[in-house]
Amino acid sequence: MSGYKRVLLKLSGEALMGDDAYGINRATIEAMVQDIAEVVNSGVQLAMVIGGGNIFRGVAGGAVGMDRATADYMGMLATVMNSLALGDAMKNAGLNPRVMSAIAIDQVVESYVRPKALQYLEEGKSVIFAGGTGNPFFTTDTAAALRAAEIGAEVMLKATKVDGIYTADPAKDPTAERYARISFDDAIAQRLQVMDATAFALCREQKMPIRVFSIFKPGALMRVVQGEDEGTDVFV
Template sequence: MTTPAYKRVLLKLSGEALMGDDAYGINRATIERMVADVAEISKLGVELAIVIGGGNIFRGVAPGAQGMDRATADYMGMLATVMNSLALADAMRQAGLTARVMSAIGIEQVVEPYVRPKALQYLEEGKIVVFAAGTGNPFFTTDTAAALRGSEIGAQIVLKATKVDGVYTADPKKDPSATRYQSISFDEAIAKHLQVMDATAFALCRDQKLPIKVFSIVKPGALKSVVMGDDEGTLVHV
């Protein structure tokens, strides 16, 4: 069996990635396909943690949240990530994988609280850890949660899964001549005003010298290619 390029990774999934072609919510076929990709790298011996957003769930209630206090809306978003995490963990269970959901906010009747030593133990045991509820604080995105948790667990890289296969010189949907960066430094990405992650998450990854790989979760086999170190997506590095 070919050896993966990374032993421990943090996968950042957007909530929108779970929607498929639906307007909001969770598309079952989409989540099952993602779980199949996760199973493939888990079988390679890669220790995997996941942070997932809640935009797909929150999108359904967004019109009613207009004018709402920002902190309250953010807490609602955290609960949406818990829902996504439970759905993802259940789909992994049905696929024969062992997953543990750990929440940054206390809802012990539903999922266990995030405790770093316990998360590290789960990873060493080969279990997949899903970090829910972001950082547990309003005003911080799940990108920041991914950077934070990735740093805490000693991940070698943050894999940012999107619907685009990397970072481009311009928006490829608007500019057909846009080209994909194979790799780019943090400083160069900042200088070029490239939106890889939100500013807080990006700064944390840069300070911790934690590389980011941006790739398409929609592309079949892309996750495995990234883990194997192939030329897939865009690597953002120090």
């Protein structure tokens, strides 16, 4: 398989925590950016969506009993915080990121406008999409699937702590085997939790392949965008 030219990388907020209980671990984010820089400097057009679970976890106790829409808006703000942190780390690594938010915070980041995002990608800049979809009740997985479709990404990369999709939980079952490739239909039939149902359905409808891999495995991101046998390929 030849390499990809334009991809969308979905990161969980928890990926930024390192060994911390919540928040952002600077060493972890800097190590992650090293792999991102390698990909961007190779000429791949890279867009990203990051969750907010690591930030929201710190205030989760106070959110108990809160209206769902209000809690989701708080989560969107958490994704903006993570996007700013990631963008800052990328800038320090010599990259030229642009953070665009689905919710208007013009004094902090520019608002998401699709033609502008496409222009940035064509110019070789990386784009970090913050604020989810801008609507409550939708996850950042769904935001990632939506943005991937909007920018014409060739693949959606789902970065996790595990290096792919397994027949069982590899942490609990040492005999579990990694799928190199699996179809959307088989993933649904086997009830494999690739991502939330709305995001998964959108990717399937748009014939958007998903590659699940470990962001903590050095060099894995580059191997994925080069089309090598890394992680699990979910195809239509």
